[in-house]
Amino acid sequence: NAGVMQNPRHLVRRRGQEARLRCSPMKGHSHVYWYRQLPEEGLKFMVYLQKENIIDESGMPKERFSAEFPKEGPSILRIQQVVRGDSAAYFCASSASGTQETQYFGPGTRLLVL
Amino acid sequence: GESVGLHLPTLSVQEGDNSIINCAYSNSASDYFIWYKQESGKGPQFIIDIRSNMDKRQGQRVTVLLNKTVKHLSLQIAATQPGDSAVYFCAEVSGTYKYIFGTGTRLKVLA
Numbered sequence: 001n002a003g004v005m006q007n008p009r010h011l012v013r014r015r016g017q018e019a020r021l022r023c024s025p026m027k028g029h030s031h032v033y034w035y036r037q038l039p040e041e042g043l044k045f046m047v048y049l050q051k052e053n054i055i056d057e058s059g060m061p062k063e064r065f066s067a068e069f070p071k072e073g074p075s076i077l078r079i080q081q082v083v084r085g086d087s088a089a090y091f092c093a094s095s096a097s098g099t100q101e102t103q104y105f106g107p108g109t110r111l112l113v114l
Numbered sequence: 115g116e117s118v119g120l121h122l123p124t125l126s127v128q129e130g131d132n133s134i135i136n137c138a139y140s141n142s143a144s145d146y147f148i149w150y151k152q153e154s155g156k157g158p159q160f161i162i163d164i165r166s167n168m169d170k171r172q173g174q175r176v177t178v179l180l181n182k183t184v185k186h187l188s189l190q191i192a193a194t195q196p197g198d199s200a201v202y203f204c205a206e207v208s209g210t211y212k213y214i215f216g217t218g219t220r221l222k223v224l225a
Contacts, residue, residue, distance in 0.1 A: 004157075033211070033213075040122050042215035042216055043213075056212070100207055103211075103213060105150075106157050
């Protein structure tokens with residue numbers, strides 16, 4: 001399967017715990033984007049990363065949220081001390097370059113905070 | 115017909131008919147547009163894209179029309195099938211990479 005992979009597909013956390021969402025981009029892609037989707041809404045941009053670099057994190061809350069894309073391994077979106085309002089679907093997309101290239105999406109991680 | 119529900123607008127179409135899904139985009143500087151299909155519980159799936167130097171592009175059973183004068187994008191699906199039932203999003207791009215998604219339209223195909 002050469003598509004974008006995300007895991008876990010579903011994640012349940014209690015308030016105050018940490019959530020780690022993983023994304024492996026499509027083969028040959030080095031640009032990763034994270035989006036958040038609330039029910040019945042469109043996707044909202046959070047962060048754009050290339051290998052070992054955060055290019056744009058303007059859509060990501062300043063507190064509790066962080067993202068990385070290490071040289072080896074998947075991209076990680078980390079949410080510390082989760083609150084109920086963090087419950088959403090988080091999608092990762094990848095592209096071959098960052099310049100108006102089509103972004104291909106993974107299946108998403110559905111986070112539920114109890 | 116088309117109706118606005120509590121959240122997503124919904125378009126109901128008879129199987130075999132053509133569907134037209136509309137999208138108004140916000141930024142006159144946007145120069146790349148993409149349509150995605152999202153089925154329940156899945157990620158957005160690329161359908162077709164168009165750049166601002168074109169006003170029409172055709173794919174397999176789908177056509178995208180771009181009207182830059184009124185900042186309007188439409189997706190036409192020919193001979194709509196039950197498998198086309200999904201939520202459809204348009205996305206606009208100005209600059210290089212930041213996708214701005216519309217609110218989406220739910221397409222319901224009636225047998």
